[in-house]
Amino acid sequence: MRLPAFFAVFNSKETRKALEEKTAEFSRSLSLCKATVELTAEGLLVTDRVGRVLYHNQFYLEMWPIPEEFMDNMSHQAIVQYGSSQLKEPQRFLHATEEIYHAWPPESLDLLQFNDCRIFERYTKAKVLEGQNMVRVWSLRNITERREADAYKAQLAAIVESSNDAIIVQDLNGIITSWNAGAEGLFGYRASEVIGSSVEILIPPDLREEEGDIMCLIKSGRRADHFETVRWGKGRKPIDVSVTISAMKDRAGNIIGASKIVRDITQRKESQERIEYLAHYDSLTGLPNRTLLSDRLRIAIENARRYSIRLALLFVDIDRFKLVNDSLGHEIGDKLLKAVAQRMQSTVRQADTVSRVGGDEFVVLLSRIETATDAARSAEKLITSISQPYQIEEHELLLTASIGISIYPDNGKDASSLTRNADAAMYSAKGQGRNRYQFYSEDLTYAAAERLRLEHDLRGALSRDEIFPLYQPQIELATGRVIGVEALMRWNRAGQGLISPASFIPVAEDSGLILALGEYILRKACLQARQWHEHQGFQGTIAVNVSAVQFRQNDFTDVVLRVLSETGFPPECLELEVTESVVMQGLESVVQKMGILESHGIKLAIDDFGTGYSSLSYLRQFAIDRLKIDQSFVRDLPGDADAQAIIRAIVAMGRSLGLRVMAEGVETEAQARFLQDIECTESQGYLYARPMKSNDFEAWLKTRN
Numbered sequence: 063m064r065l066p067a068f069f070a071v072f073n074s075k076e077t078r079k080a081l082e083e084k085t086a087e088f089s090r091s092l093s094l095c096k097a098t099v100e101l102t103a104e105g106l107l108v109t110d111r112v113g114r115v116l117y118h119n120q121f122y123l124e125m126w127p128i129p130e131e132f133m134d135n136m137s138h139q140a141i142v143q144y145g146s147s148q149l150k151e152p153q154r155f156l157h158a159t160e161e162i163y164h165a166w167p168p169e170s171l172d173l174l175q176f177n178d179c180r181i182f183e184r185y186t187k188a189k190v191l192e193g194q195n196m197v198r199v200w201s202l203r204n205i206t207e208r209r210e211a212d213a214y215k216a217q218l219a220a221i222v223e224s225s226n227d228a229i230i231v232q233d234l235n236g237i238i239t240s241w242n243a244g245a246e247g248l249f250g251y252r253a254s255e256v257i258g259s260s261v262e263i264l265i266p267p268d269l270r271e272e273e274g275d276i277m278c279l280i281k282s283g284r285r286a287d288h289f290e291t292v293r294w295g296k297g298r299k300p301i302d303v304s305v306t307i308s309a310m311k312d313r314a315g316n317i318i319g320a321s322k323i324v325r326d327i328t329q330r331k332e333s334q335e336r337i338e339y340l341a342h343y344d345s346l347t348g349l350p351n352r353t354l355l356s357d358r359l360r361i362a363i364e365n366a367r368r369y370s371i372r373l374a375l376l377f378v379d380i381d382r383f384k385l386v387n388d389s390l391g392h393e394i395g396d397k398l399l400k401a402v403a404q405r406m407q408s409t410v411r412q413a414d415t416v417s418r419v420g421g422d423e424f425v426v427l428l429s430r431i432e433t434a435t436d437a438a439r440s441a442e443k444l445i446t447s448i449s450q451p452y453q454i455e456e457h458e459l460l461l462t463a464s465i466g467i468s469i470y471p472d473n474g475k476d477a478s479s480l481t482r483n484a485d486a487a488m489y490s491a492k493g494q495g496r497n498r499y500q501f502y503s504e505d506l507t508y509a510a511a512e513r514l515r516l517e518h519d520l521r522g523a524l525s526r527d528e529i530f531p532l533y534q535p536q537i538e539l540a541t542g543r544v545i546g547v548e549a550l551m552r553w554n555r556a557g558q559g560l561i562s563p564a565s566f567i568p569v570a571e572d573s574g575l576i577l578a579l580g581e582y583i584l585r586k587a588c589l590q591a592r593q594w595h596e597h598q599g600f601q602g603t604i605a606v607n608v609s610a611v612q613f614r615q616n617d618f619t620d621v622v623l624r625v626l627s628e629t630g631f632p633p634e635c636l637e638l639e640v641t642e643s644v645v646m647q648g649l650e651s652v653v654q655k656m657g658i659l660e661s662h663g664i665k666l667a668i669d670d671f672g673t674g675y676s677s678l679s680y681l682r683q684f685a686i687d688r689l690k691i692d693q694s695f696v697r698d699l700p701g702d703a704d705a706q707a708i709i710r711a712i713v714a715m716g717r718s719l720g721l722r723v724m725a726e727g728v729e730t731e732a733q734a735r736f737l738q739d740i741e742c743t744e745s746q747g748y749l750y751a752r753p754m755k756s757n758d759f760e761a762w763l764k765t766r767n
């Protein structure tokens with residue numbers, strides 16, 4: 063290191079001793095000074111007025127870095143030139159340095175950004191040394207870390223301010239010390255209103271203990287993390303929130319407070335509640351759904367077991383509800399279901415559960431009954447209540463319900479057997495004519511299993527060629543002439559012989575198989591009748607039964623017309639027999655379909671007439687050609703006065719409406735005579751012939767001619 067020139071001013075004028083002492087003292091302070099500047103974490107450089115380097119410390123060399131030998135006899139400008147290649151903006155740096163020597167300001171401050179991202183603060187100060195000599199001290203300090211920390215802090219502050227969450231800082235006494243914009247938004251207080259106040263203004267009184275416990279954990283250095291709770295907004299408005307809490311520490315690591323991130327979870331809570339609701343309640347009727355019913359049933363069974371009491375499960379099915387949906391549309395159907403649900407609910411006790419488990423299926427859980435009669439009483443009440451007329455928009459509608467009942471512990475000790483058995487009992491109630499209730503019994507289990515087997519076998523019946531029609535002639539009473547023939551479906555079930563339609567048609571209807579079966583019989587009958595027309599001299603009509611399920615199909619008339627065109631059978635010789643249940647609907651789509659059929663000349667007969675509960679006014683609305691008096695009335699002829707009266711009335715009404723009337727199930731001459739006497743024109747029954755295979759019918763026909 064070069065020593066300053068003022069050492070030379072000491073000369074022999076001083077005493078040697080004094081000089082030595084001074085020199086020693088000076089040397090000590092110089093060493094001290096040197097040690098200090100070498101140890102400092104700043105790069106130090108001293109130049110004279112024109113930039114000659116008078117002093118630099120080691121750090122100055124290392125910070126660039128600049129080789130030591132480069133410093134020898136170098137001007138500051140040359141050194142700066144050398145080092146500038148390390149900087150991001152070398153030109154600016156060179157210019158600034160030059161400007162300092164030129165303008166010689168008392169001090170200056172600027173920043174050097176190195177290519178390797180270090181940042182140095184460069185401070186210079188002009189100094190007067192040894193009285194007149196002007197020097198400049200350059201001090202360069204690495205401020206990279208400080209700058210990063212500042213940037214980080216600024217980012218953090220920006221994040222806190224821009225966060226949608228409320229970020230609140232409080233001290234250990236619960237005094238709010240920081241309150242961001244998110245907190246203003248969530249709680250409705252401005253920062254100026256709450257800073258310095260206790261956090262208690264945000265905490266409902268019943269939750270202050272919870273808050274106290276959490277703060278205790280925080281103070282003791284344990285984790286409290288995350289919890290969901292309720293806070294008060296301005297005006298004590300409760301808000302569902304989630305709180306994430308962490309301890310605030312000072313530099314020494316002492317806990318000095320807590321920071322809380324508070325998030326509004328009102329919407330999430332609401333959706334959670336909605337999901338919860340949808341998982342357990344039927345959205346249309348608001349009744350408990352199958353899941354909730356299962357829970358309640360399980361609890362009720364446990365309860366019944368513990369206290370040795372009985373409970374009942376009522377499986378309620380609305381009869382023929384599908385017809386309402388198909389004909390009046392789902393909107394009306396939905397309104398009707400809501401009304402049914404309300405009635406059912408108001409019929410049972412509060413402790414009982416009415417649930418909707420399917421489209422038109424309800425299950426009622428009577429959680430405590432004394433005897434089976436209690437369940438029967440409830441079932442009766444339900445049936446009565448459901449069967450009162452409904453006014454839905456402009457429609458007055460009538461419904462009935464079939465109910466199956468199973469009782470714990472008599473008919474099952476667990477939820478699934480009780481449910482299964484109530485279901486079987488309901489089917490039995492339907493089988494017995496609907497609009498009634500039925501208790502479960504062992505026989506029903508057998509019947510249910512048999513029903514399943516039947517359905518299974520029926521599925522393959524067509525492909526196995528087991529389905530075929532029999533034919534029964536229809537007679538004009540006055541002349542004995544064969545005016546038509548009715549096709550009656552039979553099933554030759556493998557291993558069981560001929561099965562009557564009464565036992566398999568309801569199964570075919572419920573399973574939808576009736577569509578294929580019905581079309582098959584229609585086609586067969588048309589083909590057969592065409593052949594009889596052409597080769598047997600038979601000119602009568604062929605009557606084919608149509609189930610309400612078939613009639614309901616949107617494409618029903620298309621199917622009929624297609625079969626006619628494919629078989630080449632004249633439409634005016636086809637008569638479709640529908641039951642009163644079809645016309646009873648009295649609906650636009652029925653009228654429309656009948657209109658289409660009529661326009662093609664196809665005839666329509668009302669089968670089993672007199673057994674339905676329909677209003678007679680429909681007879682005028684529909685394109686009907688014939689009434690078929692149900693055989694239950696004919697059976698009691700001629701002795702029974704009531705049967706006589708009913709048949710007389712039907713015949714008279716038919717005549718006055720211009721309809722043909724046929725009596726079914728005529729078995730005796732006396733019945734036929736009575737019918738003829740009252741001017742019933744047509745009849746069908748065992749008296750003339752039983753339903754026959756086609757070749758038997760042909761043979762029978764020959765005997766008539």
Ligand SMILES: Nc1nc2c(ncn2[C@@H]2O[C@@H]3COP(=O)(O)O[C@H]4[C@@H](O)[C@H](n5cnc6c(=O)[nH]c(N)nc65)O[C@@H]4COP(=O)(O)O[C@H]3[C@H]2O)c(=O)[nH]1
Binds near residue numbers: 607639753
């Ligand atoms: N006791 C008695 N019975 C007589 C007499 N004359 C005819 N019968 C029976 O009475 C039923 C008349 O048919 P239905 O009222 O249309 O009643 C039919 C009809 O509703 C339905 N059915 C039959 N074939 C078909 C079909 O192809 N499609 C549909 N959807 N239903 C059908 O099954 C019902 C029962 O049919 P079957 O068992 O064939 O029973 C037939 C017939 O065999 C008689 O003098 N005395």
